[in-house]
Amino acid sequence: MKNIRTPLAHAKGLGSAHSGAHHWLLERLTSVALIPLVSWFAYTISQLTKGSAKLTTGFFQEPLAAAAMALFIIFGFWHTAMGLQVVIEDYVHCKFKKIFALLFVKLTIYSLGVASLLAIIKLHLA
Amino acid sequence: MNSENTTKSRPRPLSPHLQVYRWLITSTLSILHRLTGVALSIGLAVVAVWLIILAYYPEQYEQFLGFISSPFGKIIMGGWAFALYYHLFNGIRHLFWDIGKGFDLKNVTRSGYLVLLLTAICGGYTIMCALEIRL
Numbered sequence: 001m002k003n004i005r006t007p008l009a010h011a012k013g014l015g016s017a018h019s020g021a022h023h024w025l026l027e028r029l030t031s032v033a034l035i036p037l038v039s040w041f042a043y044t045i046s047q048l049t050k051g052s053a054k055l056t057t058g059f060f061q062e063p064l065a066a067a068a069m070a071l072f073i074i075f076g077f078w079h080t081a082m083g084l085q086v087v088i089e090d091y092v093h094c095k096f097k098k099i100f101a102l103l104f105v106k107l108t109i110y111s112l113g114v115a116s117l118l119a120i121i122k123l124h125l126a
Numbered sequence: 127m128n129s130e131n132t133t134k135s136r137p138r139p140l141s142p143h144l145q146v147y148r149w150l151i152t153s154t155l156s157i158l159h160r161l162t163g164v165a166l167s168i169g170l171a172v173v174a175v176w177l178i179i180l181a182y183y184p185e186q187y188e189q190f191l192g193f194i195s196s197p198f199g200k201i202i203m204g205g206w207a208f209a210l211y212y213h214l215f216n217g218i219r220h221l222f223w224d225i226g227k228g229f230d231l232k233n234v235t236r237s238g239y240l241v242l243l244l245t246a247i248c249g250g251y252t253i254m255c256a257l258e259i260r261l
Contacts, residue, residue, distance in 0.1 A: 028221065028224060031220075031221065032221065034214075035214065035218065038210065038214055039214075042207070042210060042252075045173075046252070046256070049191060049194065049195075052187070052188075053180060053184040053187035054184075056187075057180065057181075057184070069177075073174075073177075076170050076173075077170065080163075080166070080167045080170055083163045083164075083167070084163075084164070084167055087160060087163070087164060109167075112170075112171055112174040113174070115174060115177075115178055116173070116177045116178065118181075119177040119178050119180065119181035119182065120177060122181040122182070123177070123180060123181050126181075
């Protein structure tokens, strides 16, 4: 098929919305990062929830464990925020409700993400 | 102007009509990917609560563990385990499609059943470990 896009449009590589490719790509990149992280997390959480608060806090003293948990939280919440955004944009068509839902979801996710990271730092330094 | 009035008085047909489609493994797995994704979002919020309780309210930690090991908690955790495995395996299936592999009808159906099988095996193994069932 002959390419009907202008050379400039082709060079810029953007669609009619002028954005979205970045969002799509980031969703994939975070998902690739989550393959090892989520596997590690599934195993870790199954072991950690058997122990007491003291034992579990001790686990976070290990730099690698704290770092892996922090990475899991960062990529997990990032991926979740982007996934939920797509779901909302697909199903909520009233503009007011859509903006409200997006704001609510993103603010909740960022708050929980930051709180989790602070908790990991506190546990690591404890 | 005139056409706008017609549109208002006569609602336009809505699509898709879900009830006219025959059941397909591909469409079922597709919506399951979304559903498990949304379920896992809630699960991640509980992970955040777990970390916050552990770091800031350790005296409440026993209570939290008691809740997740109660019968209700176990059912929820089991559901999340299955959702996690499904979303992980089906996500890898999606990533293969994104690099242009396995996107023909035969392979899409095959990989779909493979995802279900892997989810059942890993989910079943997790449940067995959690309930300390040994074969």
